[in-house]
Amino acid sequence: SVCRTVVALLLYFLLAALVQSAPVSSPSNPSQAFREAAGRAKTLVEKILKDIPAVHTTVITTEGLTLDPSSQTTNLQMMVMELGIPAAPVLKPLSESFTLDMCVSHMLVGGRLYQELLVVLSNKLGGLQDLSADLRDLLTHINKMKEAAQLSGDSSDQNSLDLASRLHGTYEIQVAAHLTLTQLRSFCHDLIRSLRAIAAYRPVAAGTR
Template sequence: MSPLLIAALLCSLLAVSTSAPVQFSPQDGFSQHVELAKSLTKKLLSEIPTVHHSCVGAEGLSLEPSAEAKNLEYIMAALAIPAAPRLAPISETHTPAMSLGRISEGLQLHQHLLQEVKEKLKCSEKLTPLLADLRDLSAQVHKVQQLAQLTPSEPQVQSSSLSSRLTGDYEVQVATHLILQQLRSFGQDVFRSLRHILTHSALGA
Protein backbone atom coordinates (compact mmCIF):
# COMPACT_ATOMS: atom_id res chain seq x y z
CA MET A 1 0.00 0.00 0.00
CA SER A 2 1.44 3.36 -1.03
CA PRO A 3 2.27 6.03 1.59
CA LEU A 4 -0.26 8.38 -0.03
CA LEU A 5 -3.06 5.81 0.33
CA ILE A 6 -2.13 5.14 3.97
CA ALA A 7 -2.16 8.88 4.67
CA ALA A 8 -5.57 9.22 3.04
CA LEU A 9 -6.98 6.36 5.13
CA LEU A 10 -5.60 7.88 8.34
CA CYS A 11 -7.16 11.24 7.51
CA SER A 12 -10.52 9.56 6.86
CA LEU A 13 -10.39 7.71 10.20
CA LEU A 14 -9.47 10.91 12.02
CA ALA A 15 -12.38 12.77 10.44
CA VAL A 16 -14.85 10.05 11.48
CA SER A 17 -13.54 9.92 15.06
CA THR A 18 -13.65 13.68 15.57
CA SER A 19 -17.12 14.08 14.06
CA ALA A 20 -18.75 11.21 15.98
CA PRO A 21 -21.00 12.38 18.85
CA VAL A 22 -20.24 11.43 22.43
CA GLN A 23 -22.26 8.30 23.19
CA PHE A 24 -24.07 7.60 26.45
CA SER A 25 -22.69 4.10 27.05
CA PRO A 26 -23.26 2.87 30.61
CA GLN A 27 -20.94 0.19 31.94
CA ASP A 28 -21.83 -2.82 34.10
CA GLY A 29 -23.19 -1.79 37.47
CA PHE A 30 -24.60 1.49 36.14
CA SER A 31 -28.23 0.67 37.02
CA GLN A 32 -27.32 -0.39 40.57
CA HIS A 33 -25.49 2.88 41.18
CA VAL A 34 -28.37 4.95 39.79
CA GLU A 35 -30.72 3.03 42.11
CA LEU A 36 -28.41 3.82 45.02
CA ALA A 37 -28.44 7.50 44.03
CA LYS A 38 -32.26 7.37 43.99
CA SER A 39 -32.26 5.84 47.49
CA LEU A 40 -29.92 8.55 48.78
CA THR A 41 -32.14 11.21 47.20
CA LYS A 42 -35.20 9.71 48.89
CA LYS A 43 -33.37 9.70 52.23
CA LEU A 44 -32.39 13.33 51.74
CA LEU A 45 -35.98 14.31 50.97
CA SER A 46 -37.24 12.52 54.10
CA GLU A 47 -34.81 14.49 56.30
CA ILE A 48 -35.67 17.97 55.05
CA PRO A 49 -38.99 18.37 56.96
CA THR A 50 -37.31 17.30 60.21
CA VAL A 51 -34.46 19.78 59.78
CA HIS A 52 -36.93 22.53 58.84
CA HIS A 53 -39.05 21.83 61.92
CA SER A 54 -35.97 21.94 64.17
CA CYS A 55 -34.33 25.05 62.72
CA VAL A 56 -37.13 27.24 61.40
CA GLY A 57 -39.49 28.37 64.13
CA ALA A 58 -40.63 31.74 62.78
CA GLU A 59 -44.37 32.01 62.15
CA GLY A 60 -45.49 31.66 58.54
CA LEU A 61 -42.38 29.81 57.37
CA SER A 62 -43.80 26.50 56.23
CA LEU A 63 -42.37 24.09 53.69
CA GLU A 64 -45.77 24.08 52.02
CA PRO A 65 -46.80 27.16 49.98
CA SER A 66 -48.79 29.63 52.07
CA ALA A 67 -50.30 33.10 51.87
CA GLU A 68 -47.67 34.39 54.30
CA ALA A 69 -44.98 33.74 51.68
CA LYS A 70 -46.04 36.94 49.86
CA ASN A 71 -44.94 38.93 52.92
CA LEU A 72 -41.41 37.55 52.56
CA GLU A 73 -40.85 38.81 49.02
CA TYR A 74 -38.74 41.81 50.03
CA ILE A 75 -36.49 39.65 52.25
CA MET A 76 -36.25 36.98 49.53
CA ALA A 77 -35.09 39.63 47.05
CA ALA A 78 -32.57 41.04 49.52
CA LEU A 79 -31.11 37.60 50.29
CA ALA A 80 -30.65 36.85 46.56
CA ILE A 81 -30.33 33.08 47.05
CA PRO A 82 -29.11 31.49 43.76
CA ALA A 83 -31.68 29.31 42.00
CA ALA A 84 -31.15 25.58 41.51
CA PRO A 85 -30.23 24.32 38.02
CA ARG A 86 -33.24 23.38 35.92
CA LEU A 87 -33.72 19.66 35.28
CA ALA A 88 -35.78 18.87 32.19
CA PRO A 89 -37.06 15.46 31.05
CA ILE A 90 -34.62 13.40 28.95
CA SER A 91 -34.95 14.34 25.28
CA GLU A 92 -32.87 15.03 22.18
CA THR A 93 -32.02 18.45 23.57
CA HIS A 94 -31.64 17.46 27.24
CA THR A 95 -29.43 14.39 27.45
CA PRO A 96 -28.64 12.13 30.43
CA ALA A 97 -25.16 13.67 30.49
CA MET A 98 -26.68 17.15 30.85
CA SER A 99 -29.00 15.96 33.63
CA LEU A 100 -26.16 14.38 35.59
CA GLY A 101 -24.05 17.52 35.19
CA ARG A 102 -26.85 19.76 36.45
CA ILE A 103 -27.64 17.39 39.32
CA SER A 104 -24.00 17.56 40.39
CA GLU A 105 -24.00 21.35 40.08
CA GLY A 106 -27.20 21.68 42.13
CA LEU A 107 -25.97 19.42 44.91
CA GLN A 108 -22.76 21.43 45.19
CA LEU A 109 -24.74 24.67 45.27
CA HIS A 110 -26.96 23.52 48.14
CA GLN A 111 -24.00 22.20 50.10
CA HIS A 112 -22.47 25.64 49.80
CA LEU A 113 -25.66 27.49 50.79
CA LEU A 114 -26.38 25.25 53.77
CA GLN A 115 -22.81 25.64 54.97
CA GLU A 116 -23.25 29.42 54.89
CA VAL A 117 -26.44 29.42 56.99
CA LYS A 118 -25.04 26.75 59.31
CA GLU A 119 -22.46 29.23 60.57
CA LYS A 120 -25.32 31.50 61.73
CA LEU A 121 -27.83 28.92 63.01
CA LYS A 122 -28.31 28.05 66.66
CA CYS A 123 -29.30 24.51 65.62
CA SER A 124 -26.26 24.04 63.37
CA GLU A 125 -25.77 20.43 64.52
CA LYS A 126 -29.13 19.54 62.93
CA LEU A 127 -27.69 20.37 59.51
CA THR A 128 -24.66 18.10 59.88
CA PRO A 129 -26.42 14.82 58.83
CA LEU A 130 -28.15 16.59 55.93
CA LEU A 131 -24.84 17.98 54.67
CA ALA A 132 -23.25 14.53 55.00
CA ASP A 133 -26.04 13.01 52.89
CA LEU A 134 -25.63 15.75 50.29
CA ARG A 135 -21.93 14.90 50.04
CA ASP A 136 -22.72 11.16 49.77
CA LEU A 137 -25.26 11.79 47.02
CA SER A 138 -22.83 14.07 45.19
CA ALA A 139 -20.15 11.34 45.31
CA GLN A 140 -22.66 8.78 44.06
CA VAL A 141 -23.67 10.98 41.12
CA HIS A 142 -19.97 11.35 40.32
CA LYS A 143 -19.71 7.54 40.25
CA VAL A 144 -22.76 7.31 37.94
CA GLN A 145 -21.10 9.79 35.57
CA GLN A 146 -17.97 7.64 35.50
CA LEU A 147 -19.97 4.47 34.78
CA ALA A 148 -21.76 6.30 31.97
CA GLN A 149 -18.29 6.91 30.51
CA LEU A 150 -18.68 10.63 30.98
CA THR A 151 -15.95 12.88 32.25
CA PRO A 152 -17.36 14.46 35.41
CA SER A 153 -16.59 18.17 35.49
CA GLU A 154 -16.12 19.84 38.82
CA PRO A 155 -18.98 22.36 39.20
CA GLN A 156 -17.75 25.90 39.69
CA VAL A 157 -19.93 27.20 42.51
CA GLN A 158 -19.41 30.91 42.87
CA SER A 159 -19.53 32.37 46.36
CA SER A 160 -23.01 33.78 46.93
CA SER A 161 -21.85 35.92 49.89
CA LEU A 162 -25.11 34.93 51.52
CA SER A 163 -23.68 34.93 55.03
CA SER A 164 -22.84 38.65 54.71
CA ARG A 165 -26.54 39.38 54.08
CA LEU A 166 -27.73 37.47 57.14
CA THR A 167 -27.78 40.38 59.56
CA GLY A 168 -30.36 39.11 62.03
CA ASP A 169 -31.97 35.94 63.37
CA TYR A 170 -35.11 36.41 61.25
CA GLU A 171 -33.06 36.72 58.05
CA VAL A 172 -31.18 33.54 59.01
CA GLN A 173 -34.48 31.71 59.54
CA VAL A 174 -35.92 32.95 56.23
CA ALA A 175 -32.74 31.96 54.37
CA THR A 176 -32.75 28.49 55.94
CA HIS A 177 -36.42 28.11 55.08
CA LEU A 178 -35.90 29.16 51.44
CA ILE A 179 -32.85 26.95 50.94
CA LEU A 180 -34.58 23.88 52.41
CA GLN A 181 -37.69 24.59 50.35
CA GLN A 182 -35.60 24.91 47.18
CA LEU A 183 -33.56 21.81 48.04
CA ARG A 184 -36.75 19.78 48.47
CA SER A 185 -38.05 20.89 45.07
CA PHE A 186 -34.66 20.23 43.45
CA GLY A 187 -34.42 16.82 45.18
CA GLN A 188 -37.80 15.84 43.77
CA ASP A 189 -36.56 16.81 40.29
CA VAL A 190 -33.35 14.83 40.89
CA PHE A 191 -35.35 11.71 41.80
CA ARG A 192 -37.45 12.03 38.62
CA SER A 193 -34.36 12.66 36.48
CA LEU A 194 -32.56 9.61 37.86
CA ARG A 195 -35.63 7.50 37.12
CA HIS A 196 -35.70 8.83 33.53
CA ILE A 197 -31.97 8.14 33.13
CA LEU A 198 -32.50 4.58 34.35
CA THR A 199 -35.32 4.05 31.84
CA HIS A 200 -33.25 5.63 29.08
CA SER A 201 -30.29 3.31 29.73
CA ALA A 202 -32.56 0.24 29.96
CA LEU A 203 -33.93 1.02 26.50
CA GLY A 204 -30.39 1.10 25.18
CA ALA A 205 -30.86 4.60 23.80
Protein backbone atom coordinates (compact mmCIF):
# COMPACT_ATOMS: atom_id res chain seq x y z
CA SER A 1 0.00 0.00 0.00
CA VAL A 2 0.95 3.67 -0.32
CA CYS A 3 1.07 4.05 3.46
CA ARG A 4 3.50 1.15 3.85
CA THR A 5 5.70 2.55 1.07
CA VAL A 6 5.79 5.99 2.72
CA VAL A 7 6.71 4.46 6.08
CA ALA A 8 9.45 2.39 4.44
CA LEU A 9 10.87 5.46 2.71
CA LEU A 10 10.79 7.47 5.95
CA LEU A 11 12.64 4.69 7.78
CA TYR A 12 15.19 4.50 4.97
CA PHE A 13 15.92 8.23 5.08
CA LEU A 14 15.99 8.21 8.90
CA LEU A 15 18.53 5.38 8.95
CA ALA A 16 20.61 7.11 6.28
CA ALA A 17 20.65 10.30 8.34
CA LEU A 18 21.66 8.39 11.48
CA VAL A 19 24.51 6.62 9.69
CA GLN A 20 25.83 9.92 8.31
CA SER A 21 25.66 11.68 11.68
CA ALA A 22 27.06 8.80 13.76
CA PRO A 23 30.68 9.29 14.86
CA VAL A 24 33.18 6.95 13.29
CA SER A 25 34.53 6.07 16.71
CA SER A 26 33.91 7.19 20.26
CA PRO A 27 34.75 5.83 23.72
CA SER A 28 31.30 4.17 23.83
CA ASN A 29 31.69 2.74 20.32
CA PRO A 30 35.39 2.22 19.67
CA SER A 31 36.37 0.78 16.32
CA GLN A 32 38.22 -2.51 16.09
CA ALA A 33 41.36 -0.68 14.94
CA PHE A 34 41.14 1.68 17.91
CA ARG A 35 40.74 -1.19 20.39
CA GLU A 36 43.63 -3.12 18.86
CA ALA A 37 45.95 -0.10 18.94
CA ALA A 38 44.96 0.66 22.55
CA GLY A 39 45.60 -2.97 23.51
CA ARG A 40 49.05 -2.96 21.93
CA ALA A 41 49.85 0.36 23.60
CA LYS A 42 48.84 -1.02 27.00
CA THR A 43 50.99 -4.14 26.51
CA LEU A 44 53.98 -1.99 25.61
CA VAL A 45 53.48 0.35 28.58
CA GLU A 46 53.39 -2.71 30.88
CA LYS A 47 56.68 -3.90 29.34
CA ILE A 48 58.28 -0.47 29.85
CA LEU A 49 57.14 -0.42 33.49
CA LYS A 50 58.59 -3.90 34.02
CA ASP A 51 61.93 -2.92 32.43
CA ILE A 52 62.49 0.43 34.21
CA PRO A 53 63.82 -0.99 37.53
CA ALA A 54 66.44 -3.14 35.77
CA VAL A 55 67.47 -0.27 33.49
CA HIS A 56 67.74 2.05 36.51
CA THR A 57 69.94 -0.46 38.35
CA THR A 58 72.24 -0.81 35.32
CA VAL A 59 72.48 2.86 34.38
CA ILE A 60 72.40 4.73 37.70
CA THR A 61 75.61 4.23 39.66
CA THR A 62 75.53 7.33 41.89
CA GLU A 63 74.79 6.41 45.50
CA GLY A 64 71.47 7.63 46.89
CA LEU A 65 69.62 7.76 43.55
CA THR A 66 67.00 5.02 43.89
CA LEU A 67 63.45 4.47 42.68
CA ASP A 68 62.23 4.61 46.29
CA PRO A 69 59.87 7.64 46.50
CA SER A 70 61.32 8.56 49.92
CA SER A 71 64.67 9.23 48.23
CA GLN A 72 63.24 12.16 46.25
CA THR A 73 64.83 15.00 48.19
CA THR A 74 64.37 18.76 47.89
CA ASN A 75 67.78 18.86 46.20
CA LEU A 76 66.51 16.53 43.45
CA GLN A 77 63.41 18.68 42.99
CA MET A 78 65.68 21.68 42.51
CA MET A 79 67.73 19.70 39.97
CA VAL A 80 64.58 19.17 37.89
CA MET A 81 64.38 22.95 37.47
CA GLU A 82 68.12 23.40 36.93
CA LEU A 83 68.23 20.71 34.25
CA GLY A 84 65.08 22.06 32.58
CA ILE A 85 63.25 18.71 32.57
CA PRO A 86 59.61 19.58 31.78
CA ALA A 87 56.70 17.73 33.35
CA ALA A 88 54.54 15.52 31.16
CA PRO A 89 50.93 16.64 30.57
CA VAL A 90 48.53 15.42 33.25
CA LEU A 91 46.30 12.48 32.31
CA LYS A 92 42.93 12.90 34.04
CA PRO A 93 39.81 10.69 34.10
CA LEU A 94 37.71 11.02 30.96
CA SER A 95 34.86 13.48 31.26
CA GLU A 96 33.10 16.25 29.34
CA SER A 97 35.96 18.57 30.29
CA PHE A 98 38.73 16.03 29.59
CA THR A 99 37.72 14.33 26.38
CA LEU A 100 39.15 11.31 24.58
CA ASP A 101 40.72 13.76 22.12
CA MET A 102 42.55 15.59 24.92
CA CYS A 103 43.56 12.35 26.64
CA VAL A 104 45.18 10.82 23.55
CA SER A 105 46.89 14.14 22.73
CA HIS A 106 48.38 14.28 26.23
CA MET A 107 49.56 10.68 25.83
CA LEU A 108 51.38 11.65 22.63
CA VAL A 109 52.99 14.77 24.10
CA GLY A 110 54.15 12.90 27.21
CA GLY A 111 55.43 9.91 25.27
CA ARG A 112 57.34 12.14 22.87
CA LEU A 113 58.84 14.10 25.78
CA TYR A 114 60.34 11.00 27.43
CA GLN A 115 61.44 9.51 24.14
CA GLU A 116 63.37 12.71 23.38
CA LEU A 117 64.86 12.82 26.89
CA LEU A 118 66.09 9.24 26.51
CA VAL A 119 67.59 10.01 23.09
CA VAL A 120 69.58 12.89 24.62
CA LEU A 121 70.70 10.76 27.57
CA SER A 122 71.59 7.81 25.31
CA ASN A 123 74.34 9.99 23.86
CA LYS A 124 75.88 10.14 27.35
CA LEU A 125 74.95 6.77 28.85
CA GLY A 126 74.63 3.21 27.63
CA GLY A 127 71.65 1.02 28.51
CA LEU A 128 68.81 3.38 27.57
CA GLN A 129 68.42 2.51 23.89
CA ASP A 130 65.88 -0.30 24.36
CA LEU A 131 63.58 1.89 26.45
CA SER A 132 63.86 4.65 23.87
CA ALA A 133 62.92 2.19 21.10
CA ASP A 134 59.94 0.92 23.12
CA LEU A 135 58.72 4.49 23.59
CA ARG A 136 59.05 5.11 19.87
CA ASP A 137 56.89 2.03 19.21
CA LEU A 138 54.40 3.17 21.86
CA LEU A 139 54.02 6.52 20.09
CA THR A 140 53.24 4.62 16.88
CA HIS A 141 50.39 2.74 18.59
CA ILE A 142 49.00 5.89 20.23
CA ASN A 143 49.08 7.64 16.85
CA LYS A 144 47.12 4.69 15.41
CA MET A 145 44.55 5.18 18.18
CA LYS A 146 44.27 8.83 17.19
CA GLU A 147 43.86 7.98 13.51
CA ALA A 148 41.32 5.19 14.14
CA ALA A 149 39.14 7.46 16.28
CA GLN A 150 39.67 10.40 13.89
CA LEU A 151 40.79 12.63 16.75
CA SER A 152 42.02 16.10 15.96
CA GLY A 153 43.65 17.34 19.17
CA ASP A 154 46.92 19.20 18.94
CA SER A 155 49.72 16.88 19.99
CA SER A 156 52.59 19.24 19.28
CA ASP A 157 55.28 19.59 21.90
CA GLN A 158 54.42 22.12 24.57
CA ASN A 159 57.94 22.45 25.95
CA SER A 160 61.25 23.10 24.27
CA LEU A 161 63.86 20.60 25.39
CA ASP A 162 67.27 21.99 26.26
CA LEU A 163 68.69 19.17 28.37
CA ALA A 164 71.85 18.44 26.37
CA SER A 165 73.38 21.88 27.01
CA ARG A 166 72.94 21.45 30.79
CA LEU A 167 74.66 18.09 31.17
CA HIS A 168 78.06 19.41 32.22
CA GLY A 169 79.35 16.41 34.16
CA THR A 170 78.75 12.87 35.37
CA TYR A 171 76.60 13.95 38.32
CA GLU A 172 74.21 15.98 36.15
CA ILE A 173 73.95 13.10 33.66
CA GLN A 174 73.20 10.60 36.44
CA VAL A 175 70.59 12.85 38.06
CA ALA A 176 68.95 13.59 34.70
CA ALA A 177 68.74 9.88 33.88
CA HIS A 178 67.38 9.09 37.35
CA LEU A 179 64.74 11.83 37.17
CA THR A 180 63.73 10.83 33.64
CA LEU A 181 63.28 7.16 34.62
CA THR A 182 61.41 8.10 37.79
CA GLN A 183 59.04 10.44 35.97
CA LEU A 184 58.63 7.99 33.08
CA ARG A 185 57.54 5.31 35.55
CA SER A 186 54.93 7.65 37.03
CA PHE A 187 53.71 8.64 33.55
CA CYS A 188 53.41 4.96 32.56
CA HIS A 189 51.23 4.27 35.62
CA ASP A 190 48.98 7.12 34.47
CA LEU A 191 48.99 5.72 30.93
CA ILE A 192 47.85 2.30 32.16
CA ARG A 193 44.99 3.88 34.10
CA SER A 194 43.96 6.01 31.12
CA LEU A 195 44.08 3.10 28.66
CA ARG A 196 41.93 1.01 31.00
CA ALA A 197 39.51 3.90 31.43
CA ILE A 198 39.24 4.37 27.67
CA ALA A 199 38.30 0.70 27.28
CA ALA A 200 35.59 0.93 29.96
CA TYR A 201 34.37 4.51 29.52
CA ARG A 202 30.72 5.08 28.74
CA PRO A 203 29.64 8.75 28.51
CA VAL A 204 26.56 9.71 30.55
CA ALA A 205 23.59 10.18 28.25
CA ALA A 206 21.89 13.57 28.30
CA GLY A 207 19.02 13.75 30.75
CA THR A 208 20.21 10.89 32.97
CA ARG A 209 22.19 12.99 35.41
